[in-house]
Amino acid sequence: MEKYRPVLGGTQLLDVKMIHMPGNEDLPLPVKMSTGSSGFDLHAAVVEPVELKPGQWKLIPTGIALSMPAELEAQVRPRSGLALKHGITVLNAPGTIDSDYRGEIGVILLNAGEESFRIQRGDRIAQLVFVQIPAVSLKVVESLDETSRGSGGFGHTGK
Template identity: 75%
Template sequence: MLDVQIIQLPGNEDIPLPVKMSSGASGFDLYAAVSEPVRIEPGKWKLIPTGVALSMPHGLEAQVRPRSGLALKHGLTVLNSPGTIDADYRGEIGIILLNLGEQPYIVKRGDRVAQLVFMQIPDVRLQVVEQLDETSRGTGGFGHTGK
């Protein structure tokens, strides 16, 4: 079990802290800490504050991901999905919500708008080499298998 510290930023005491909605859930639901309703027109995006900030140990990343219900019912997604929160970031978590639906969407204070999933990040060192090892795939990409 890894410990992640969280603070509720001043003026957001009425906003729930991120919470897993079931015992098997991977993500913690994030809530909108907007001061007034925010209208997101089709094809547009808005930055939605959450009213919380984190302190994570190095080697951990928090990813902001869309909520499947909002995606299915309203066409809402996270623009930079998954959004990355680095271990050394201490500011408020913000969500860039994108409306891919056909109708405007109104975000209200306290709405569940995204989810937060924690991932362990390996300590990687890039090594410059003269040549890469060969594989059967080689440089094939972007649909190279014809499917």
């Protein structure tokens, strides 16, 4: 089994603990494919190959679980190569993994392509990006400050 090595990207190294779910010790742990990568590749922990037909989505297990500090969120994002070449994306992108979740990470893959797509054990299916979450206090006020945009949204600037 390869040894997990963190890749530094910021000024503070935050420890994220990770385990293989039972029966998935043969799968690689998430890893960054280059020193400049933002995401750690997630692998499919399917027992048998899974066929995704056009327009179909399925929950694909990854065989890992995490424990991370409260100031982190893990986001499950699509892999650009799968999206471009096959139309495979993450349905709820970005999928959120909260710091207090301890179950197996699953990826909801959607086939937005025109052909069936086969997922096999160990395939790289998505990426995991860690994001620091600021401490926020929501406050009810009488009015909001004005901006040039105001309440314009959903295409208000044109095409």
